[in-house]
Amino acid sequence: MRLSRAFLPTLKEVPAEAAIASHKLMLRAGMIRQTSAGIYAWLPLGLRVLQKVSQIVREEQDAAGAQEILMPTIQSADLWRQSGRYDDYGKEMLRITDRHERDMLYGPTNEEMVTDIFKSYAKSYRDLPRNLYHIQWKFRDEIRPRFGVMRGREFLMKDAYSFDIDAEAARLSYKKMFVAYLRTFARMGLKAIPMRADTGPIGGDLSHEFIILAETGESQVFLHKDLLDFDVLAQKPDYEGSLDPVVDFWTSRYAATDEMHDEAAWNAIGAENQVSARGIEVGHIFYFGDKYSKTMGLSVAGPDGNPVTPQMGSYGIGVSRLLGAIIEANHDEAGIKWPDAVAPFRCAILNLKPGDLGCDTLCEKLYASLPGDAVLDDRNERAGVKFNDADLAGYPWQAIIGPRGAAAEKIELKRRATGEREEVSVEEALRRINTAPQGH
Amino acid sequence: MRLSRAFLPTLKEVPAEAAIASHKLMLRAGMIRQTSAGIYAWLPLGLRVLQKVSQIVREEQDAAGAQEILMPTIQSADLWRQSGRYDDYGKEMLRITDRHERDMLYGPTNEEMVTDIFKSYAKSYRDLPRNLYHIQWKFRDEIRPRFGVMRGREFLMKDAYSFDIDAEAARLSYKKMFVAYLRTFARMGLKAIPMRADTGPIGGDLSHEFIILAETGESQVFLHKDLLDFDVLAQKPDYEGSLDPVVDFWTSRYAATDEMHDEAAWNAIGAENQVSARGIEVGHIFYFGDKYSKTMGLSVAGPDGNPVTPQMGSYGIGVSRLLGAIIEANHDEAGIKWPDAVAPFRCAILNLKPGDLGCDTLCEKLYASLPGDAVLDDRNERAGVKFNDADLAGYPWQAIIGPRGAAAEKIELKRRATGEREEVSVEEALRRINTAPQGH
Numbered sequence: 001m002r003l004s005r006a007f008l009p010t011l012k013e014v015p016a017e018a019a020i021a022s023h024k025l026m027l028r029a030g031m032i033r034q035t036s037a038g039i040y041a042w043l044p045l046g047l048r049v050l051q052k053v054s055q056i057v058r059e060e061q062d063a064a065g066a067q068e069i070l071m072p073t074i075q076s077a078d079l080w081r082q083s084g085r086y087d088d089y090g091k092e093m094l095r096i097t098d099r100h101e102r103d104m105l106y107g108p109t110n111e112e113m114v115t116d117i118f119k120s121y122a123k124s125y126r127d128l129p130r131n132l133y134h135i136q137w138k139f140r141d142e143i144r145p146r147f148g149v150m151r152g153r154e155f156l157m158k159d160a161y162s163f164d165i166d167a168e169a170a171r172l173s174y175k176k177m178f179v180a181y182l183r184t185f186a187r188m189g190l191k192a193i194p195m196r197a198d199t200g201p202i203g204g205d206l207s208h209e210f211i212i213l214a215e216t217g218e219s220q221v222f223l224h225k226d227l228l229d230f231d232v233l234a235q236k237p238d239y240e241g242s243l244d245p246v247v248d249f250w251t252s253r254y255a256a257t258d259e260m261h262d263e264a265a266w267n268a269i270g271a272e273n274q275v276s277a278r279g280i281e282v283g284h285i286f287y288f289g290d291k292y293s294k295t296m297g298l299s300v301a302g303p304d305g306n307p308v309t310p311q312m313g314s315y316g317i318g319v320s321r322l323l324g325a326i327i328e329a330n331h332d333e334a335g336i337k338w339p340d341a342v343a344p345f346r347c348a349i350l351n352l353k354p355g356d357l358g359c360d361t362l363c364e365k366l367y368a369s370l371p372g373d374a375v376l377d378d379r380n381e382r383a384g385v386k387f388n389d390a391d392l393a394g395y396p397w398q399a400i401i402g403p404r405g406a407a408a409e410k411i412e413l414k415r416r417a418t419g420e421r422e423e424v425s426v427e428e429a430l431r432r433i434n435t436a437p438q439g440h
Numbered sequence: 441m442r443l444s445r446a447f448l449p450t451l452k453e454v455p456a457e458a459a460i461a462s463h464k465l466m467l468r469a470g471m472i473r474q475t476s477a478g479i480y481a482w483l484p485l486g487l488r489v490l491q492k493v494s495q496i497v498r499e500e501q502d503a504a505g506a507q508e509i510l511m512p513t514i515q516s517a518d519l520w521r522q523s524g525r526y527d528d529y530g531k532e533m534l535r536i537t538d539r540h541e542r543d544m545l546y547g548p549t550n551e552e553m554v555t556d557i558f559k560s561y562a563k564s565y566r567d568l569p570r571n572l573y574h575i576q577w578k579f580r581d582e583i584r585p586r587f588g589v590m591r592g593r594e595f596l597m598k599d600a601y602s603f604d605i606d607a608e609a610a611r612l613s614y615k616k617m618f619v620a621y622l623r624t625f626a627r628m629g630l631k632a633i634p635m636r637a638d639t640g641p642i643g644g645d646l647s648h649e650f651i652i653l654a655e656t657g658e659s660q661v662f663l664h665k666d667l668l669d670f671d672v673l674a675q676k677p678d679y680e681g682s683l684d685p686v687v688d689f690w691t692s693r694y695a696a697t698d699e700m701h702d703e704a705a706w707n708a709i710g711a712e713n714q715v716s717a718r719g720i721e722v723g724h725i726f727y728f729g730d731k732y733s734k735t736m737g738l739s740v741a742g743p744d745g746n747p748v749t750p751q752m753g754s755y756g757i758g759v760s761r762l763l764g765a766i767i768e769a770n771h772d773e774a775g776i777k778w779p780d781a782v783a784p785f786r787c788a789i790l791n792l793k794p795g796d797l798g799c800d801t802l803c804e805k806l807y808a809s810l811p812g813d814a815v816l817d818d819r820n821e822r823a824g825v826k827f828n829d830a831d832l833a834g835y836p837w838q839a840i841i842g843p844r845g846a847a848a849e850k851i852e853l854k855r856r857a858t859g860e861r862e863e864v865s866v867e868e869a870l871r872r873i874n875t876a877p878q879g880h
Contacts, residue, residue, distance in 0.1 A: 067446065116475075
């Protein structure tokens with residue numbers, strides 16, 4: 001992307017309504033723009049991150065055996081009357097009447113719809129297990145939307161739904177998602193801790209929230225320090241084999257949100273193991289048994305021919321919310337510090353003197369060597385403006401090219417996360433940029 | 441994708457509401473499922489095609505210099521009151537009241553919103569030209585939705601919006617989209633003909649519809665036969681250079697829909713050049729001058745410091761509709777015949793005897809050689825069921841593997857489009873599959 005032609009509307013002043021760092025920075029860096037209360041348009045830089053985050057979510061869902069579908073945003077109210085949630089859901093549900101006076105709604109979640117879809121096709125135990133997910137826009141009409149994309153009204157969510165023949169099989173499906181979630185967040189450069197959670201209005205008897213730690217987090221969390229040291233990406237999980245060693249490691253150590261905190265158990269782990277921090281919820285998984293299969297009338301023929309009501313679970317990741325959470329966990333006074341795997345572009349090439357033949361040539365050479373993954377700042381702006389904008393947008397690498405360096409074919413390569421700078425050749429710059437961890 | 445574990449709910453009987461071939465075939469092949477009138481869920485096979493079609497659209501928009509953003513589905517009614525379209529739009533607009541009694545709507549298009557977004561940032565002629573597009577779900581509350589995804593209520597559209605300093609520059613932006621559209625449809629294996637169109641409620645003075653020819657098309661079209669022979673993909677366009685040779689070729693030859701048909705001009709080209717056919721609209725481009733920039737108050741400082749009202753155009757592609765259109769143009773009695781570039785999977789591997797060591801081994805070998813791009817039919821079904829399902833789903837290649845072939849390490853390779861079959865080695869099968877035109 002050449003900045004001279006890009007639609008990258010950075011803001012000099014922070015809008016008054018932005019109260020937290022990620023909201024301020026996303027607005028200042030020109031990633032999003034509010035179009036109504038709690039509703040945002042994603043501008044080119046923000047959309048690229050949203051797409052990268054979505055793709056990581058997708059790859060890990062696929063690897064765990066979930067299958068992607070895409071359900072519509074607008075649902076029939078009748079579906080929700082069947083489960084009994086139409087009245088329960090309250091004012092957060094955006095209710096709509098179409099031209100034929102039918103009651104519709106903008107889906108806040110999809111348990112009812114996916115169960116109804118699955119019901120039309122699943123006839124036998126041989127059609128199980130299945131896990132269907134989609135990445136789709138949802139709407140919750142929050143009374144007071146705030147914190148930017150962290151609590152918007154229209155938001156992008158990945159929600160998966162598992163169908164199994166019995167409780168044991170359903171728990172295996174739950175464990176697959178448990179492990180897939182750990183990997184998903186780790187690939188984005190996040191330390192996400194699963195914490196036993198209340199099942200709330202979705203119902204059921206087993207549930208974990210995935211909480212990332214950030215100083216500016218919304219809630220207090222308590223955990224055993226062992227959990228901070230576990231390297232989730234050290235080995236690829238075998239989803240056909242047992243996942244118990246990984247799941248047991250996480251579930252056998254203390255980790256709780258404020259809500260579920262148990263002082264006695266906390267004290268039992270000893271002060272030397274206690275970590276107390278602020279956290280942000282980015283995922284939530286539930287096993288809820290037959291709550292929806294029963295009310296929605298989903299039943300299959302079991303091995304003996306008798307009808308069986310499948311056991312279900314649901315698994316959510318707040319995809320658009322994750323952008324806010326990643327920034328809360330990765331920023332400083334100057335701006336965002338994107339982890340490599342989710343950066344909108346991996347490298348910003350700062351041409352300190354556009355029009356200078358040496359600078360232009362070297363910049364174009366580097367730009368062509370990073371197809372689709374570099375921003376070229378070719379604007380007629382002062383060097384200070386370029387430095388500030390690159391720090392603000394948070395590209396992991398900055399390749400700074402001025403006339404003196406260009407004459408020697410040298411690039412000043414800056415690592416945004418650490419601030420380290422070093423003068424290197426084009427080849428060395430490319431080597432470093434291309435070998436930085438991409439979270440795979 | 442292993443069919444033994446896939447969520448691929450094919451239907452034996454065609455639902456009564458399906459009146460046209462594409463609708464019937466998409467339902468039968470398990471690509472979509474209706475969840476309310478004119479609203480569909482995309483099942484794994486359908487979603488894969490939708491993603492491939494979207495990606496081709498995206499790549500050609502990017503190549504032409506348009507920049508991707510993503511605007512929300514829910515808009516404020518106030519925006520539409522500014523342009524005067526809130527009352528004009530009628531009952532096709534899905535109107536919504538939120539919990540604070542604010543008038544909202546589900547966007548049927550985005551001229552107002554994109555102009556409002558652009559307005560906040562564009563200050564000077566130096567911020568022009570820009571072309572912003574998004575691929576987002578839209579809603580039009582059709583009184584009688586029908587023909588499946590060809591005329592649904594919730595549908596996926598690519599809409600681009602160009603902003604230019606004057607009419608001449610705006611016409612250049614228009615030409616870029618004109619050429620990008622030709623390439624987009626050609627890459628999908630479609631013959632799309634641009635036809636001069638009425639500008640309708642969007643307003644403006646220049647407009648083309650892109651019509652693909654299909655026997656089952658919705659309207660009658662008339663064109664010069666030269667237009668059928670032009671090879672759009674023969675050379676890459678230079679979007680920095682002149683696009684006139686290409687645009688002039690298309691606009692200087694007769695091509696008109698029923699609505700715009702001119703008998704005198706038609707007769708003038710001579711019977712030997714006349715082609716009359718059925719067509720389906722898949723894209724529509726407009727140049728409408730200052731219609732929205734004026735009503736929405738968009739103005740920038742010109743080179744002399746005086747305010748200038750930018751000239752705009754908008755450019756739409758019916759992304760979900762395209763799936764129906766592609767099938768209308770590519771099917772037979774047995775099912776769909778996907779063009780290679782948009783097929784959900786390029787190859788179906790039919791294991792005629794699962795459990796036979798030779799068959800299993802050869803199938804797995806081929807499956808592993810086509811990562812992410814093959815369906816493995818490993819179900820315990822009769823060969824006839826597998827043949828029928830593969831023909832129905834329309835994978836461009838079928839690799840048929842039975843015990844006799846497996847013993848000789850031979851694959852019976854069938855080309856769906858032509859029905860040709862040939863016995864080949866694994867290496868030869870891979871060579872053919874991998875060198876088939878992918879529309880790049």
